[in-house]
């Protein structure tokens with residue numbers, strides 16, 4: 001797909017076919033994430049691919065919030081990718097402190113965007129999930145208590161229709177030369 005088209009086509013998909021995703025496609029989206037840039041090239045991330053149906057369903061169960069069905073669509077996706085923040089290299093920890101920024105969170109956002117764009121190019125749907133019961137999912141996936149599970153990404157063949165993007169106007173978000 002042409003890049004401009006890809007960026008327009010990628011959307012958060014919240015319903016999926018009951019169809020497995022080919023292993024090479026899963027690997028391709030993870031490869032796109034792996035190649036993402038990161039501050040100090042720290043690459044402070046681990047992607048846990050959850051494709052065993054029972055395990056995946058127990059992760060999906062813990063995406064509900066306030067007892068509501070919010071994010072319950074995750075159970076429909078054949079794959080959920082859990083993105084774990086790893087301890088950054090020393091240079092980045094110093095950078096985080098001096099600049100008062102969490103570069104790892106920024107880096108993981110970028111890697112996940114690579115992942116979802118690659119998925120879209122392969123005809124797959126995704127939804128990035130930032131809202132879930134982190135503690136419970138970490139336990140399910142054997143992620144150490146000390147690490148943060150920052151995002152989940154659902155992956156599968158979407159049955160959603162293409163939506164029109166709802167975005168702020170260009171001039172509202174872009175300033176030239178001075179704020």
Ligand SMILES: Cc1cc2nc3c(=O)[nH]c(=O)nc-3n(C[C@H](O)[C@H](O)[C@H](O)COP(=O)(O)O)c2cc1C
Nearest residue numbers: 010011012013014071127128129130131132151165
């Ligand atoms: C960091 C992050 C967290 C998100 N968390 C959720 C979520 O928990 N549940 C959900 O349905 N969508 C979630 N989304 C998707 C956004 O709602 C979506 O990207 C936004 O509304 C724009 O729509 P689009 O992705 O279809 O273009 C998240 C997106 C990002 C980038």
